[in-house]
Amino acid sequence: MTAQVTARTPVREVSPSQRVGPAARGRALREIAPVVAVLAIAVAATPLLLGSAGLMDTSITIATFAIMAISLGIAYGLGDMLSLAQATFGAVGAYATAIATTSWGVSPWLSLILAIALPAAISYGMARLIVRLSPLALALATLAFAELFELAVNEGGDLTGGYIGIGAIPALPLPNPAVSAHVLGWVLVALAMLVALRLRASNPGRALLAIGTDSVLAKSVGIQVNSHLAATFSLAGGIAGVAGWFYAHTRGYLAPNSLSLDISFMIAIAVIVGGRRTILGPVVGTILIVLLRDHVPGETSHGMFYGAGLVAALLLFPEGVTGESWAARWRRWRSRSSSDRLVRTLGARKEGKA
Amino acid sequence: MSIVAEKVSVEFGGLRALEDVSIAVRPGRVEALIGPNGAGKSTLLNVLSGFVKPTGGKVYVGDLDLTRAGSHQRALNGIARSFQTPRFVPHMSVEENVLIGFFPRVGGRLLPPVVGTRRHRHEEEAIRDRTRALLEEFELTEVADTPAADVPLWRLRMLEIARAMALDPQYILLDEPAAGFDEQERDLLSRQIARLTEAGVGVLLVEHNFGLIKSVSSHVTVLAQGKFLADGDPAEIDSHPEVVEVYLGKEEH
Amino acid sequence: MSSLLNFLAIGVALGALYGLIATSMGLIWQSTKVLDLAVGGYAAVAGMVTAAVGFPWGALAGLAAGVAASLVMGVIFLALQRRGVTDQISAAFASIGLLFASTSFVLWYFGTDPRYVEFITGTWLLGDISFSRQGVFNVAVAFVVVGAVLWGMHRTPAGEVLRATAISPRNAQLIGVPVRRVQLSMFALSGLLAGGAGVLMVFTRGMSFGLGLTLTIAAFGAMIVFGVRGLVTALLGGLVIGVVEAVGAGYFPASVASMVPLIFIFAVLVSGRFKLEGARP
Numbered sequence: 001m002t003a004q005v006t007a008r009t010p011v012r013e014v015s016p017s018q019r020v021g022p023a024a025r026g027r028a029l030r031e032i033a034p035v036v037a038v039l040a041i042a043v044a045a046t047p048l049l050l051g052s053a054g055l056m057d058t059s060i061t062i063a064t065f066a067i068m069a070i071s072l073g074i075a076y077g078l079g080d081m082l083s084l085a086q087a088t089f090g091a092v093g094a095y096a097t098a099i100a101t102t103s104w105g106v107s108p109w110l111s112l113i114l115a116i117a118l119p120a121a122i123s124y125g126m127a128r129l130i131v132r133l134s135p136l137a138l139a140l141a142t143l144a145f146a147e148l149f150e151l152a153v154n155e156g157g158d159l160t161g162g163y164i165g166i167g168a169i170p171a172l173p174l175p176n177p178a179v180s181a182h183v184l185g186w187v188l189v190a191l192a193m194l195v196a197l198r199l200r201a202s203n204p205g206r207a208l209l210a211i212g213t214d215s216v217l218a219k220s221v222g223i224q225v226n227s228h229l230a231a232t233f234s235l236a237g238g239i240a241g242v243a244g245w246f247y248a249h250t251r252g253y254l255a256p257n258s259l260s261l262d263i264s265f266m267i268a269i270a271v272i273v274g275g276r277r278t279i280l281g282p283v284v285g286t287i288l289i290v291l292l293r294d295h296v297p298g299e300t301s302h303g304m305f306y307g308a309g310l311v312a313a314l315l316l317f318p319e320g321v322t323g324e325s326w327a328a329r330w331r332r333w334r335s336r337s338s339s340d341r342l343v344r345t346l347g348a349r350k351e352g353k354a
Numbered sequence: 355m356s357i358v359a360e361k362v363s364v365e366f367g368g369l370r371a372l373e374d375v376s377i378a379v380r381p382g383r384v385e386a387l388i389g390p391n392g393a394g395k396s397t398l399l400n401v402l403s404g405f406v407k408p409t410g411g412k413v414y415v416g417d418l419d420l421t422r423a424g425s426h427q428r429a430l431n432g433i434a435r436s437f438q439t440p441r442f443v444p445h446m447s448v449e450e451n452v453l454i455g456f457f458p459r460v461g462g463r464l465l466p467p468v469v470g471t472r473r474h475r476h477e478e479e480a481i482r483d484r485t486r487a488l489l490e491e492f493e494l495t496e497v498a499d500t501p502a503a504d505v506p507l508w509r510l511r512m513l514e515i516a517r518a519m520a521l522d523p524q525y526i527l528l529d530e531p532a533a534g535f536d537e538q539e540r541d542l543l544s545r546q547i548a549r550l551t552e553a554g555v556g557v558l559l560v561e562h563n564f565g566l567i568k569s570v571s572s573h574v575t576v577l578a579q580g581k582f583l584a585d586g587d588p589a590e591i592d593s594h595p596e597v598v599e600v601y602l603g604k605e606e607h
Numbered sequence: 608m609s610s611l612l613n614f615l616a617i618g619v620a621l622g623a624l625y626g627l628i629a630t631s632m633g634l635i636w637q638s639t640k641v642l643d644l645a646v647g648g649y650a651a652v653a654g655m656v657t658a659a660v661g662f663p664w665g666a667l668a669g670l671a672a673g674v675a676a677s678l679v680m681g682v683i684f685l686a687l688q689r690r691g692v693t694d695q696i697s698a699a700f701a702s703i704g705l706l707f708a709s710t711s712f713v714l715w716y717f718g719t720d721p722r723y724v725e726f727i728t729g730t731w732l733l734g735d736i737s738f739s740r741q742g743v744f745n746v747a748v749a750f751v752v753v754g755a756v757l758w759g760m761h762r763t764p765a766g767e768v769l770r771a772t773a774i775s776p777r778n779a780q781l782i783g784v785p786v787r788r789v790q791l792s793m794f795a796l797s798g799l800l801a802g803g804a805g806v807l808m809v810f811t812r813g814m815s816f817g818l819g820l821t822l823t824i825a826a827f828g829a830m831i832v833f834g835v836r837g838l839v840t841a842l843l844g845g846l847v848i849g850v851v852e853a854v855g856a857g858y859f860p861a862s863v864a865s866m867v868p869l870i871f872i873f874a875v876l877v878s879g880r881f882k883l884e885g886a887r888p
Binding site for chain 1: 642705863873877
Binding site for chain 1: 403404405424425426427428429430434435437441442443444445446450453454455456457458460462463464467468470474475478479481482483517521
C-alpha cells in the first residue's frame with residue numbers, strides 16, 4: 001500500500017476558457033451524428049412498426065439490449081474490462097424497480113433512480129475487487145458473479161418471488177403504450193450513446209485508453225488506475241440498470257433467468273461482432289444478433305448460430321464489423337497480397353542468383 | 355524548492371542497482387545524469403518518478419517526503435517524466451496523446467463530461483487551446499491529427515515532452531530524450547530544454563551525448579556501477595580523469 | 608456420521624469425473640495457455656452420443672464424439688493464431704462460442720430429456736457406507752487414465768515432444784517439431800479425457816443438454832483448487848469439488864449447494880492466486 005501524499009503545491013487547475021470555439025462546435029456536431037442518426041431512424045420507423053405487434057416487440061427488445069451493449073462498450077471498449085455480468089446488473093435494476101413498484105407502490109419514474117443507483121453501487125464494489133486482475137480472470141469473476149446472483153435471486157423467497165419471479169409490474173404511465181415504449185427505448189439508447197461519446201471525447205475517457213494501452217504511461221500522467229477503472233465499471237453498471245428498469249416495465253414480469261448469464265453472453269457477442277471501440281458498434285451488433293436470433297429457424301439451434309457467428313467474428317473481424325472501414329479493409333487485403341507477391345519474387349530472384 | 359534524492363539505494367534480488375546515491379534537481383536548472391550502461395541512471399530516474407521504490411534513502415520535494423508515494427502521485431506533485439522508449443497510445447492522435455497530460459489538472463471524475471456541464475466544456479476547450487500551443491512549440495502541429503503510431507521517433511520524443519509540459523510541472527525528468535537523434539534534432543531538443551529552464555522548470559537530463567549536456571546543463575552527476583563517481587559543472591566533468599576512464603577505459607583495453 | 612460418509616462416497620464418484628474434465632482443461636491450459644471453456648460441452652456431447660447409440664458401442668462412439676468436438680476447438684485455435692489473434696480473451700471466448708454451439712447441438716439433435724445408461728450396477732457395503740460400484744469404477748478409471756497420461760508425457764519420446772512444444776512453441780518449431788500437429792493432438796487428447804468423463808457420467812448420473820456449462824464451471828473450480836499446477840492437482844481438485852457439492856446437496860437445498868463452487872471460484876480469482884499471463888500492460 002503506497003502512502004497517500006497530499007500535494008503541498010497542487011498542480012495548477014486549468015482556468016476554463018470563456019467560450020467554446022467554432023472548431024470545438026464543429027467537432028461536437030460530427031461526433032453526435034451517429035446518435036442523431038440512430039434516433040432519427042427509430043422515430044422514422046415507428047409508422048412501419050405500428051402495424052405489427054411482433055415488430056414493435058422486437059424493436060423494444062433490441063433497444064433494451066442495445067443499452068446493455070453500450071454499457072459493455074464502455075466497460076470493455078474503453079476500459080478493457082470484459083464484464084459478463086452486464087445483464088446481471090440489469091437484473092439488479094429490474095428487480096429493484098419491480099420490488100419498489102409492486103411491493104412498495106413507488107412510481108416507476110422514481111424507482112428509476114434506485115434502478116441506477118443500486119447496480120452502480122454493486123458494480124463499484126465488485127470492481128474494487130477485480131480491477132487488479134488480468135483480463136481473463138476479471139471476465140471469469142464476472143461470470144461467477146452472474147451465476148451466483150441468479151441462484152441467489154432464486155432463493156429470494158417472498159422478496160424476489162423465488163423461481164417464479166415478479167409479475168404484474170406496472171407499465172410506464174405513458175399515452176399510447178406500445179408506441180411510446182418503442183420511442184422511449186430508443187431515446188434511452190440515444191442517451192446511452194451520448195454518454196459513451198462524451199466519455200470517449202473527454203480526458204477521463206482518454207485516460208481509459210491510456211490505461212488499456214500502457215498502465216505505466218497512465219500512472220506517469222497522474223492517473224489512479226484502479227479507482228478510475230472502478231468508477232468506469234460503476235458507470236457501466238448504472239447504465240445496465242437503466243436497461244433493466246426499461247425491461248421490467250415493458251415486459252411486466254421478471255424471473256431469475258430473464259436477464260441472466262445467457263443474455264450477458266449474447267450482449268458480449270453483440271459487442272464483439274459489432275465492434276467494441278466504436279459508438280455504433282454495440283448498437284449495430286445488437287441489431288444483428290437479435291435479428292439473427294429471431295429469424296433462425298427453431299429455438300434450439302440458436303446456440304449453434306451464436307457460436308458459429310462468434311467464432312467467425314473473432315476470425316474475420318477482430319475489431320468488429322464497424323471497427324474498420326470497408327475501404328481500409330480492402331486496402332489492407334490488397335497490400336498484403338501484393339507484398340506477398342513481392343516477397344516471393346525477391347525470393348525467386350535470390351534463388352536464381354545462388 | 356528542489357527535488358532531492360538522498361542516499362538512495364535500490365536492491366533487486368541480490369543485485370545492487372544503486373548504492374547511497376544523492377542528487378538534486380533545482381528549479382530553472384538542468385541537472386545532467388551520466389554514466390556508462392548499467393550505471394543505474396534509469397533506476398535513479400525511476401526512483402524519482404516513483405516507479406521503483408528504494409530499499410534505502412529518501413526522496414523529497416521541498417520538505418514533502420515522497421519516498422513511498424505511488425507513481426501517479428509524482429505527477430500530482432508536479433513531477434513529469436519522459437521514457438527511454440516513448441510511451442504513447444498508438445490509436446489516439448498526437449493531439450489526444452498530449453491531452454492526456456492534462457489529467458491531474460482537470461481531474462478524472464466521470465460525471466462532468468458525461469452530463470456535459472458547462473464548466474467541463476469550457477475546461478476541455480481550454481486544454482485544447484493549450485495543447486494547440488504546445489503542439490506548435492514542439493513542432494507537432496503538422497501531425498496533430500495523425501495516429502501516434504504513424505509518427506516518426508523524433509516527433510514521439512517531442513510528444514513526450516509536450517505531454518510532460520501539459521502538466522505545467524515544476525520538474526521534468528527526461529530519460530535519454532536524444533537517443534537516435536541527428537544533429538538538427540538535438541539542436542531542437544536543446545532549444546526546448548532551454549525554454550523549459552527559462553520557464554522555471556527544473557530538468558533532470560539522463561543522456562549519453564556530452565555535447566548536448568554541455569549546451570544545456572549547469573551541473574553533472576556521474577554514476578558508475580550504481581555508485582556515485584563524480585559531480586561538477588560540465589567542463590570539469592569533461593576532463594575528469596576517472597570519468598574519462600570509466601567511459602573509455604574498456605575501449606583502450 | 609454415516610450419512611456424511613455416504614455423501615463423501617457419492618461426491619468422490621462424481622468428483623473423479625469432474626477431475627477428468629479438469630485434467631482435460633489443464634492439459635490445454637498448460638500446452639497453449641488457452642482456457643478451454645468448452646470442455647463441459649465435449650463431455651455433454653460424448654455422453655449424449657453414448658446414450659443414443661446405446662451400450663456397448665455407444666462408449667466408443669461417445670469418445671469419438673468428444674474428440675471430434677475438441678478437434679473443432681483445436682482448429683479454431685490454430686485459425687486464431689494464424690490470424691494473429693493471440694490474446695487469451697479471444698481464445699476463451701471462442702471456446703464459449705463452441706460451448707454454446709455444442710449445447711445447442713445436443714438440444715437440437717437429442718432433445719431436452721436427460722439420458723441415462725446402465726453400466727455397472729450395485730453397491731458395495733463397507734460398514735454403514737455404501738459405495739456405488741460405478742463410482743468406484745469411475746475413480747479407478749480416472750486415476751489410471753491420468754496416470755497413463757502423465758506416464759506418456761514424462762516417459763515417452765512423444766511426451767517429451769509434447770512438453771517441449773508446450774514450453775516454447777517457437778523453439779520447438781525451430782528444431783523441426785510439427786507444432787500445429789502437436790497442438791491439435793493435445794486438443795484431441797483433451798477431448799478424449801473430457802469425452803471419457805461424459806461417457807462415465809451418463810453411466811453414473813445421466814446427462815442432459817444443459818450440463819455443459821455446469822461441468823465446465825465445476826472443472827474450472829477443480830483446476831484452480833490447488834493452484835494451476837499439474838494434472839494430478841486437477842484430478843484431486845475435482846474430487847474436492849465433487850465432495851463439497853455432494854455434502855452440500857445433502858445438507859442444503861440444491862441451489863445453495865451449487866453456489867459453493869461459484870463462491871469458491873470467485874474468491875480464488877479475486878485473491879489473485881490464479882496466475883494468468885496477459886496481466887494489464
